[in-house]
Amino acid sequence: MLLVAALKIDSHEAFVKIFRHYYSDLVIFASRFIPDNETCEDIVQEAFVKIWTNRKVLEIRTSLRTYLISLVQHLALDEIKHRKVKTLYQDMNHEIIMSLPADEHVMYSELSDAIDNLLSQLQPDVLETYRLSRTHNLKYTEIAEKLNISVRTVESRVSKTVKFLQQHLKDYKIIIYWILTFQHLL
């Protein structure tokens, strides 16, 4: 908690360090609940302004990471309630998603290396199908046409990849969850 201690004695460097480390991850995190990117950025910026304004009375019991995540979660929930913005999960109560404890959420950059690693284990044609659907946002029919395979094959490749990733990341997530719980640092 060195950074938090530094923050309390007005260290600008500590603040900037924290900001750079967490900003983009938190924006991506907020975008889970709110589909408007600009609002997400505003929320996270507001969270950081709050952290600085309250630095003297900041009381962090768990970790800075958890604290920031729950702060952003709160602000996002406020935004949804007060401004009645559309959430991403209309058909499922968003409280289900948001009631996961803050320290159990995973951040994008914490998993992205693991994801890349797992993807590299896939067969080239399966990987290409997945990439086209995820990164290039193509429809299944478009991919089928492009790769000259049937729509069913596209569907089965994508869902196979998703299952494969879910399965392996679940284990991975438990590991980083423990690391983060005990580390209590950056």
Add this chain to the structure above:
Amino acid sequence: MDNNMNNTIDSLISRYLMGNASSHEIEELRRWIESDEQNRKYFQRQQDIWAVLNPTLDINDIDTVSAELKVLRKTGIVSLRFAIFKKLLGYWSRIAAVAILPLLAVVGYLIYRPSEGRDIADVTITTSFGCLSSTVLPDGTIVWLNANSSLQYDPMMDDNVRNVILHGEAYFDVKADAKHPFNVKTPYMTVTATGTEFNVNAYDSSASITLVDGKVSVEVESKSMTLNPGEHLAVADGRPTISNHINTEKYCCWRNGTLIFEDEPLFNICNRLQQIYDVEFDIAPELKERTFRMILNGENISEVVRFFELAAPVTCEFENLKSPNDTTKFKSRIRIMPS
């Protein structure tokens, strides 16, 4: 939960997350989730991983640099002038220590405009050699100004058009406002945008624009052209050339204090260095086309020159030129010869 059940639920969750589940299936999943605390946890964890796997926005689209500037302003940690100082000290103090001109802070001064009969004067921001600055214009547009450049604008910005005049190089993150076009005027071309990100290079010897995001129109000698993201327009002898699918980062990374050259002829590299450092190059004709590949991260000019010597059989000599007006000032000329 037995294995079979596990599989059924897993594929139900997958279908739901991918948006392929029918309303019947969603209802089934909802009942499963609500029936048991453990089930809810399980679903939440899966969904959490899914969200990480499928971020709705690209991490590269997040401009942490601009956001940092905004937050530092809002917290009052930096005032406008301080933000500039901080940037200068961060990236360029090493250059400044050795550069011929000492590090000068950004000078904002006012130019009177008597002809228009207004009392409000334009603001000009200038940077000297080896310096870099960033600022937020009155309309919310963020500008990064490279070394040896100046930017002139109306502090009120209350006209229908937002006009700025640029000499040198700047990167603009234009605040979206379709009703008030944003114009960048340079000696060779005028760029018009409503809300985009682009880099304009307009030193005496060059004129080019690189579009990172959005759309702009460019006017060169009363001919108008539209650029798309990833396109680069360069003007040589009054004639514009557009190249597309370029690596925009190469043209814009100077704002992080980095210069990238990918198999670039020495002649072009030296032209670029002359824009940023207060030096002049004299290259032996047979070396002008020799290509180099290098990434500079705020090195001073002697270090840069040393890279040339390490990478190829060349020798570089420094010579101090006296300024004709001021005998206390020197400008270096660097002669590059085969060794």
